[in-house]
Amino acid sequence: MAVKFQQSSSIIANQNASVSIECSHDDSSLTVMLWYQHRPDTRSMMLIGYTYAINTNYENELEKQFKMERTTLLNGSLTVLSASPSHSAVYFCAANATAIIFDPSSPKTVHQNTSVEINCHHDDNNMEIMLWYKQLQNGQLKLIVYSYIGFSPDFEEDFQENFGIKRPDTQTGTLSIFNKRVRDFQVSVLICTKGTETNSQPVCFRQGTRLIVQEPNIYITEPKVKIFKPSEKEGPRSRTLVCVASGFYPDHVTVTWLINGDKAENGVSTDSVPQRKDKYYTITSRLMIPREKWYNPTNTFKCNVLFFNKFNNTDHFDEIKGIEGKNAISREKYMKTTQAAKLSYTVLILKGLVYGVFVGALVWKLQGTIGKQ
Template identity: 45%
Template sequence: MPPALHTLGILLFLLTGKVENVSFQQSSSQLVKEGTVKLKINCSHDDNSLTVMLWYQHKQSSQSMSLIGFEYAGSPKYEGQFEDQFEITREDTVRGALIIRRANLSDSAVYFCAASTHSQSEAYFGNGTKLTVLDPNIPITPPTVKILQPSLKECKDKKDKKNKKTLVCVASGFYPDHVSVFWQIEGENVTDGVATDNATLRDGKLYSITGRLRVPARTWHTPGRKFNCTVSFFNGTHTTYHSGLVYGTDLGQGEGMTREKYLQITQTAKLSYGVFIAKSSLYGVFVLVLVWKLQASSGKQSN
């Protein structure tokens, strides 16, 4: 790697989060067949002072991005390993494109467009374009969606005394991995308390992803309340939707017999039994006294 490009790559990677002053537009996610030629990913931004346009590749298996190359003053420059596979073009200062000459499976990645004024200045990044080159040996398969109900061991927050319940949505067995997860309660979209895995997980040929919804206990413990997890799945031509559904339950319904509950029940039973024995003993004493008085009264009358 040429020293100048290496230094530039490190500098821009460290500045990836600084995007607040520039608005970027990149091509939407793409699914293509292996062997597709002249695949183009477009990029544009709204700052004419940014004269350098750069392109990065980020693979899911990697923790860092790789600089493909950059274009400045009509002259594109490439990192060596990318020069034969990619072409960087520029219409003007704010518009450009990355062209993949022939799509291979190894090209599946997220491609980021970036811009700066020169090699030592602040860099701004777009949101990225996800590209999947379809493996011809794996059929397109939609996800199976299932919602796991709150754990029986989920405890109260001792700090604010609020009881929370967590529902877990598992989407599994799908290919490719162009999915997103969202939640609904009674048909209304919810975002509070929602979290989704940052990336899909691959198990063999297929993928899975997990999402979570955390709600107040009183929200979950409403019998018949509907909780939906929906996964949107892009199959290359259109988006399909796949949902899981569970209903809220009564407080305590299906919570099972925990050790604490068992101890509580047994202690209550012991206390109740003790009270019963005490009452029985007092009743027995009362009966004996009553019988004694009756016998004494009967003896006096016979005299």
């Protein structure tokens, strides 16, 4: 049964403030509580420390910046003692039966449609199960696969094609992403964790807490959203719409595409982190669709940007309709063509009926003439 976590929601704090992030879960067998920091500019997860019963262990003198507390076995908190812009990050609370050390991995840059391998190694030979997660744009961790020594890996539904796992030994593993699926992992963070035969998910993550430390003399500003039409020079099979959300602060946004009101799941590629210029941020998202969808004026494409303004989430969007192309047919033209076809068909039927009556009458007359003879 999956462990249920509760963790503080997104926080925007003033500089030099003390900020606490609460965490709780429901599994008393997981006695170790760990805290991780993920900063977008580092592309990696940093262990802050972990608590076990009354013992507290910090990494690399981080006790000068953070304070971890355990009020009960199932409840704990992480406090940023004096918040600064460098503390703006996503913080993850995790639970485990024991604490182990993972070797850090460096960022990888690869071309699209090429394969990539990500290696993982830890120091506990008792942990037979290795799990891989992908960090999503909103900070959540999505399980890709877990593997057990001597058995076939178990991939989640969204990752069953173009992925592979190698386990040369208990402490080492490699995740391979093949060819076209590399595109789905642009600027992504992949997280490796481990398990035992009796507990396949001992290191349990859930959605992190996004902390943003507001910089002085910069005010919270909502994004402006604009969709740009596809280029007519694009290939024969597809068209790509580009959505740009710009001029916002802080960088807490989530981008979603909708086609005729339904969320688009395929063909979406969004920057994992907004880019900053001067005081404000910009994020770009692309939606690739089949050519015929764009050349249909009845289709509506909407780019929605969810923005956290310190108190709640607000929606900001732009939308655009498909166009009539050379090979497309408008609704009005379609109706006219259909009506003309119906009229032609009706006339053809009437002609057939008249011809049938004429032939019938001629046959009847011939039969009468033969009968008289």
